[in-house]
Amino acid sequence: MAIPVETFFLSPDAQGTLQAQIQQMVAEGILSGRFQRGEQLPSTRALAKHLGVSRITVTLSYTELQSNDYLTSRGRSGFYVSDNAPEPPSFKTPARKKDTVEWARAIGQRFTGGVTLRKPADWARYRYPFIYGQTDPTLFDHANWRLCAVKALGARDFSALTTDYYDQDDPDLIEFIARHTLPRRGIIANPDEILVTMGAQNALWLTTQILLTPRRAAAIEMPCYPALRDILTQSRCRLAPVAVDAHGLPPDDVPDGVDVIFTTPSHHCPTSVTMPLERRHALLDRARALDALIVEDDYEFETAFLAPPSPALKSLDTDGRVIYAGSFSKSLFPGLRLGYLVGSAEFIREARALRASVLRHPPGHMQRTAAYFLRLGHYDALIKRSARALNTRRQVMETELKRHGLQIAGQSPHGGSSIWVALPEGTDAILLAERLASRDVLIEPGQPFFFGAETPINFCRLGYSSIPSERIPEGIKRIADALR
Structure with missing residues (x-):
């Protein structure tokens, strides 16, 4: 060097x-x-x-x-x-002076607190990683992604690589989303109704900042996506938790006075249950009666390998009250951090302005690389290959959970990549996870998905996107042994 x-x-x-x-x-x-x-x-x-x-x-x-x-x-x-140059002397680091700032008073707004999900950075070294959302390197299309990245670095795409889009997005990626991705969900949208985001979480943050104030109320599913709970808590809006059942969010339980309803109808987070078509219409009717907006987080709709996915809420919306959030980070790899928002042009205009003031736009090179990967058919091929593997793994998971007497509390009838498990009454999932980690097994405790005084402790989410099917039986056996 x-x-x-x-x-x-x-x-x-x-x-x-x-x-x-x-x-x-x-x-x-x-x-x-x-x-x-x-x-x-x-x-x-x-x-x-x-x-x-x-x-x-x-x-x-x-x-x-x-x-x-x-x-x-x-x-x-x-x-x-020189290789014989004098060694740097070993000095003890001087003791750092104590802060004189009173941080409890200086911090005007806190963003920490609550039980959060922990994703071990070294998850791949565990032999039985039942964790959600990580990419299996044996399934990912490294070669074609690399070719698309190199193509996006070429002279022809110099502008896409180097341009400051300010508040705009890569036109190739927007065109693919509008013409291919959204129509699969029954959604028709113009380019001015689509905004690329830094993943679905960024999309939810933008939406919350625009729609909610301390004087407004938001309905949130219980259990829920922990990051959404934190985003809504930071907005200081009034929260109205609504317990989900075997069919997702019950529309009749959404209380009066709610301004925005957040829901995951295709795959509820974390139980993976799917909201049936009849209930989707009922939820739209309830939102219309409240004059409320709906934010639909449609993550993982691509993993419908058992049956075609139900129509998106956005596709059933006739009066523009549904804001749709999608993500390529879930279906490609989480480090990609590319998602998108779809809504009425007036809302997207505000979201575009807010995004520009915070991070301008997602990197142009990543947008163009993703556009090539999508447009050249590699994405569809990856989804099909992953679906076959997930289908096999799910069958093994169900068989082994039944064999060891573990109760499945929730899973999607269409597919998915995880199963919500109810552990024996009184089991602390956090303590169980700590014990299992020493036995080369990773699970996700359920506590972070809840909030409030009465938080169940005996639930966990078992993902199967990152564990080969041949390792699942031994992994489930170790969970059962630890419970015994």
Whole structure:
């Protein structure tokens, strides 16, 4: 690695000759540990020009440092930090002074608190990872994604790569969403009714900021998506939890005075139950009676491998009260952070302005790469391949859970990638998860999906998107053994 020439500068207050000052700069860099053994120094010509000194001054400095074994010369390639250079002294880090800021008073609004989901960064090292939302490297299409990324880096796409879109999005990605993705959900939308977001969570945040105030009320499913709960709590709106049943959110239980209803009808989070068509119409009627808006988080609709997905709420909406949030991060890989909002043009105009003030737009290169991957058919092929694997894994999961007497409390009739499990009464899922982690098993405790005084502790979500089907039986057995 080459040491940047910008690292060096002469202080106007420095003492000694220019040669001595240059020697001191290099020696201090080595002794402080900033310059590592084997790293290349700037050339004598480049450093002389940068410092505004003669080249012979730099050459003499380097030569003197070489004679003291700080530097070594390698033929015509230049000077390097010597392998025999003095070791940086080991200093104890000085004790940091105690903060004098009273942070309890200084922080005007808190964004921490509550039980949150924890995704271990090293989940792949566990042999039995029953966690949700991670990508199985054996299923992902690395080769074609790489080709699409390289294509998006080409000269033809220079503008898409480098342009500051400000409040706009990649037109190729918007066109694909409008012409291919949304029609599959029965949704017809114009480009000015679509906004690309940094995943579904960003879409929900934008929606909350625009629609809710401390004087307004939001209905939220119970249990619910923990990140949505936190977003709504931070908005300081009034929360109205509505308990879900075997068919999702009951419309009649949505209380009066609610301004916005948040729901996950295709795959309720976390139980994965699906709202039937009749109830979807009833929910629209209830929202109309309340003059409320509906925010539909339609994550995972692509994983309907058992039966075609039900029509999106947005497709049944005749008066523009449904705002639709979708995500490619769930179906491709979570690190992609690409989602989209669909709503009336007036709402999208406000969402576009808010997004521009916070993060401008998702990176153009990622948008164009995703557009190529979608448009060239790789996305559909990946979904089909994943669906076959998920179908096999689900069958094994159901068989093994039944074999060991574990109760399935919720799963989608259309497919999905996880199962909601009710553990024996009195079981603390958080403690169970800690015990299982030491046995090479990861599960997701259910507590973070609830909020309020009476939080059930005996639920967990078992994902099967990241675990091969042949490992599932042993993994379920270890869960059952830990419970016993």
